[in-house]
Amino acid sequence: MTETPVNLQPRPIERIRTLMASRLGGVILLLMVFAIILIATLVKGVPTQQLVSLTVRGLMLGGIIALGAIGLTLISGVLKMANFAHGDFMSLGAYMALLAIALLPTGQPMGPFSFGPEFLAALLFAMLVVGFIAWLFDRFIYRRLRARRTMSVVIAMASLGVALLVRSLIYISWGGDFSFFYTGRARPATAELFMGIRVRPDQLFILGLAVVFIIMIWFVLERTRLGKAMRATADNPDLARISGINTDRVVMWTWFIGGALAGASGVMYGLDAQLRPEMGWFLLLPLFASVILGTLGNPYGALVGALVIGVAWQVSSAFLNPAYGPAVAFVVMIIVLLFRPQGLFGKAGS
Amino acid sequence: MALLEVRGVTSGYGQMEVLHDISLEVGSGEIVSIIGPNGAGKSTAMKAVFGLLKPWQGEIVFDGKQIGGLSPDRIVQLGLCFVPQVENVFPNLTVDENLDMGGYLVRGSLAARKQRIFDMFPRLAERRRQRAGKMSGGERQMVAMGRALMLEPRLLMLDEPSAGLAPLMVDVIFETIRTINDAGVAVLMVEQNARKSLELADRGYVLATGRNQLDGNGDELLDNPEVARLYLGG
Numbered sequence: 001m002t003e004t005p006v007n008l009q010p011r012p013i014e015r016i017r018t019l020m021a022s023r024l025g026g027v028i029l030l031l032m033v034f035a036i037i038l039i040a041t042l043v044k045g046v047p048t049q050q051l052v053s054l055t056v057r058g059l060m061l062g063g064i065i066a067l068g069a070i071g072l073t074l075i076s077g078v079l080k081m082a083n084f085a086h087g088d089f090m091s092l093g094a095y096m097a098l099l100a101i102a103l104l105p106t107g108q109p110m111g112p113f114s115f116g117p118e119f120l121a122a123l124l125f126a127m128l129v130v131g132f133i134a135w136l137f138d139r140f141i142y143r144r145l146r147a148r149r150t151m152s153v154v155i156a157m158a159s160l161g162v163a164l165l166v167r168s169l170i171y172i173s174w175g176g177d178f179s180f181f182y183t184g185r186a187r188p189a190t191a192e193l194f195m196g197i198r199v200r201p202d203q204l205f206i207l208g209l210a211v212v213f214i215i216m217i218w219f220v221l222e223r224t225r226l227g228k229a230m231r232a233t234a235d236n237p238d239l240a241r242i243s244g245i246n247t248d249r250v251v252m253w254t255w256f257i258g259g260a261l262a263g264a265s266g267v268m269y270g271l272d273a274q275l276r277p278e279m280g281w282f283l284l285l286p287l288f289a290s291v292i293l294g295t296l297g298n299p300y301g302a303l304v305g306a307l308v309i310g311v312a313w314q315v316s317s318a319f320l321n322p323a324y325g326p327a328v329a330f331v332v333m334i335i336v337l338l339f340r341p342q343g344l345f346g347k348a349g350s
Numbered sequence: 351m352a353l354l355e356v357r358g359v360t361s362g363y364g365q366m367e368v369l370h371d372i373s374l375e376v377g378s379g380e381i382v383s384i385i386g387p388n389g390a391g392k393s394t395a396m397k398a399v400f401g402l403l404k405p406w407q408g409e410i411v412f413d414g415k416q417i418g419g420l421s422p423d424r425i426v427q428l429g430l431c432f433v434p435q436v437e438n439v440f441p442n443l444t445v446d447e448n449l450d451m452g453g454y455l456v457r458g459s460l461a462a463r464k465q466r467i468f469d470m471f472p473r474l475a476e477r478r479r480q481r482a483g484k485m486s487g488g489e490r491q492m493v494a495m496g497r498a499l500m501l502e503p504r505l506l507m508l509d510e511p512s513a514g515l516a517p518l519m520v521d522v523i524f525e526t527i528r529t530i531n532d533a534g535v536a537v538l539m540v541e542q543n544a545r546k547s548l549e550l551a552d553r554g555y556v557l558a559t560g561r562n563q564l565d566g567n568g569d570e571l572l573d574n575p576e577v578a579r580l581y582l583g584g
Contacts (some may be wrong), residue, residue, distance in 0.1 A: 116372070117463065227453070232451045235440040242400060242434070244426040346559040 002285070014067075017339075026336060030308060033332050037315050044319040051198045054314045055308050061201050062310025063210030064272070067265035068283065070217055071258030073218045077234030077297030078254045081142065082156040085163040085264055086169075089130050089282030091277060093263025094270035095170050098128035101181055112201035114185045125258040134259025135234040135252055140318060143251075163281065170277040179275040206268045214303060223298060226253055234297050253300035285326050286313070289333040295343030304344065308332060315329050353378045353505055353536055354430070355502040361398040361406035368394045368559045369409070376505060381527070381537045382553035383568070385581055391560035392540040393435060394507050399538075400432045401425050413458040413504070415551035427455060428548070434541075435510040437545070438494035441483025445474050448493050450480050452500030460500070467496040470529060488519035495526065499535075506530060512546070525549055544581040548572045556581070 025026045032092040041051055043190030072086045100122035118317035141162065145155050232252045233240040241247050266280055273279075290309050294301025312332050313325040318329065336344065352375040362368040369391050376382045377386050384392050396401045399410055401422045410418040417425050422432075431452075440448050449467060453460040468475035472493040477485065492509060498506060511527065512520040524546055533535050541547035548554050548568045556564040556577060564577065571577050 100404065225450075228447055228450055229454060232440045232443060232447075235442050236437055238402065239434065239438065239440060240451070241424040242402070242432050244423050244501065245451065246423050297354045 009217075012255050023344070026340050028338055030332075033049055033312065033335055037312060041276045041315065041318045046201055046318040049195055049197060050318060051315065052195055052198070054318055055311055056193065056197065056199060057203070058314030059307060059313030060207045060210075060310070061274070061314060062307035063207055064265050064268050065283065065286055066291055066303045066306035067210060067213055067268070068280075068287045068305045069294075070214075070299045071261040071265075072287055073291045073297055073299055073302040074230065074234070074296070074325070076291065077256045078230060078237075078251060079142070079146075081152050082159065082283065082288075083258075084156060084160040085137070085166060086258075086287060087280035087282070088163045088166040089134060089259055089262035090266030090269065090283060091170055091279075092133065092166050092279035093266030094279065095179075095277075096129045096263065096277045097122040097267040097270065098174070098181060098275060100125040101340050104149040106234050109185070112190060113205055114200075119181065119271075123264060126263040128263075129259035129286060130263030130266075131256040131258075133288075134255040134262070138251065138255045163284075167277055167281060168310075174275075174277065176277055181271060181275070183213075185239055202271055203234045206272055209264075209268060213261065217261070217299060220257070230254055248319060282326070286329045290331045293333045293336055293343055295345040296343045299345070301343060301345035305333075352376060352414060353380075353445075355409070355411040355536065356395075356399060356464055357409045358399055359405045360393075361394065361403050361405045363403070367396060367406070368560050371562075372398075372557070372560070373544075374555050376536050376538045376566070376571055379531070379534055379536050380553065380559065381490060381531050381551045382537070382556045383547040384538070384540045384557055385542075385547065385554060385556035385571075385577075386563070387581070389559075390557040393509050394560070395557065396432065396540055400430070400507065401455070403565070414583060426503075429500055429501070429504040430507070431498040431505075432507040433494045433498045433509065433511065435459060439482040439490050439497070444479050445483055445493055445496075446478045446484075449498050449500055452497035455501060463500050463502065467499060468497075470526065471496060478583060481577055488515050488522065491515065491523055492517075492526075495523075495530075501532065503535060505536045505538060510540055510542060511540065512543050520546070544571065544577075558577075 008153065019028075032264050067088055068086060075081065075083050079185075097119075101118060101223060104118040104121060106116050109116055123145060141158055142155055145158060173296060189200045191201045191204055192198050221231060229245045229250050230253065232243070233247050236249055238277050239248070269279060269283070290305035291302050292305070293308065294303065294305030309329040316328040317325060340346070353458065354376040356372060356374045359372045360367060360369055372391070372395055374382070374384070378449065386392050394403065398405050401420050401424070405418045407459065408418070412428055412430055413427075415428065417428065417430075437473060440451060443451065449464050453463055457465070468478075473489060474492055474496060477489065482490060483555065485493065493510070495508070508527070511523050515523065520543065527537055527539070527550070528550060539547060548571050551568040554566065554568050554571045556571065564571065566574070
């Protein structure tokens with residue numbers, strides 16, 4: 001009688017699958033995706049200098065997307081809703097800054113930058129207005145829907161309506177043409193980084209500002225009573241209420257902070273390129289891709305997701321038509337989700 | 351006068367009435383246990399007291415104040431804290447942060463209150479930087495009770511504190527309830543483990559199909575042949 005040897009070791013394919021489903025696997029996947037992009041640039045014969053320069057641009061774009069994505073993921077976590085108006089909150093922020101710059105006296109450009117001190121006031125104005133408007137929409141639309149226990153899909157559709165409303169108001173007020181914060185000011189790439197890579201000083205300002213905001217978000221979430229209450233409410237809203245947390249107030253602050261960050265992100269995007277009424281709408285898909293890639297509700301995950309997507313988007317433009325950038329973002333997201341459906345930072349099986 | 355008085359409360363979910371005319375009392379410093387079969391409305395009764403469900407009829411009075419229909423974040427301010435049966439910790443927050451959230455309403459330093467919790471549960475002190483979601487069932491129950499004790503309540507409500515725990519851990523939890531009570535905190539708990547909880551309790555209530563069946567001293571109920579037959583396994 002011959003006994004078939006029983007192989008108790010898991011088959012190699014299953015071991016690979018288990019590895020890919022772990023957090024390390026997520027990192028490996030990302031590295032593989034970037035390796036493919038890198039190989040594609042080499043095949044195309046893209047000079048190293050351009051490659052590094054695109055990576056730097058990608059990090060800057062990722063920083064801008066991150067500010068939007070962090071707000072979006074906080075709203076998803078605390079309210080369990082998808083806010084399709086988030087991209088248009090970004091556009092609104094840019095146009096609010098445009099309005100403020102038009103009203104304020106125009107100062108001399110500060111140092112190497114294209115903008116004067118009034119720009120900083122306009123940024124603050126845009127953040128406050130968008131934060132307040134985000135809260136208003138919650139107070140008069142979403143809160144009423146939640147009180148009636150409306151399905152979350154329906155609330156998400158309502159946010160799509162808000163998105164159209166905001167964009168239409170921008171079209172009515174400013175028209176559909178391009179606008180610039182400072183029309184006619186030359187913005188040469190004078191700042192030299194390393195390896196002879198030159199960027200516009202404005203872009204360094206944007207990157208620096210993104211870093212400052214991200215540190216502030218970290219501080220609020222980890223070190224303040226409000227931030228901990230936001231994380232607690234996202235974790236378990238019922239338990240937050242029975243701990244004495246006024247969750248209505250947490251919801252209010254979540255909208256305000258999320259809106260203000262979206263506003264800032266829109267202003268920064270507008271400073272880098274130009275203003276269009278649909279600028280934020282086109283960023284909505286990369287925003288959601290970052291949020292999902294970094295695990296829904298996790299602000300640090302959203303940051304990493306946004307940087308990955310920003311870099312993949314920019315670097316792939318060396319060998320693809322740049323119009324495909326958002327599609328590249330989605331391909332990266334789908335590859336990761338195939339192996340880790342919970343995103344890079346989620347626990348397995350959750 | 352009783353610390354907590356529930357008089358003739360009717361409540362339920364949506365259209366479905368689960369509690370029919372429930373009444374119970376907890377005196378200052380007492381341990382009161384509610385026992386009964388699955389689906390008897392034990393947990394629902396706890397939720398109705400704590401404002402997670404609105405009472406349709408009847409009164410809930412805590413320390414002389416009507417609390418029926420108040421929101422949970424108002425009720426905790428009066429000195430009444432609640433540990434639900436499941437999902438009773440913030441999984442992505444550390445042990446420290448869970449306790450911070452328990453003391454959310456406290457203005458000023460939480461250090462002394464936290465130290466008292468850590469004295470009671472030394473195991474939590476060792477793991478204060480760990481996320482609650484990564485802990486064992488028993489440790490999570492300690493975090494949950496610690497969180498509820500941060501406001502130094504006069505009445506602690508526990509929904510099935512021993513559910514799903516290893517036997518050794520069940521003893522630890524019951525021991526802790528005794529310690530908490532010795533410090534002057536009244537306890538109202540719902541338990542599947544009828545014998546253990548009646549041994550610990552001053553008084554008990556038996557609920558069935560959302561109605562009061564029996565009540566009495568813990569020992570009386572333990573000796574009651576009907577309770578023995580139905581809930582104590584002979």
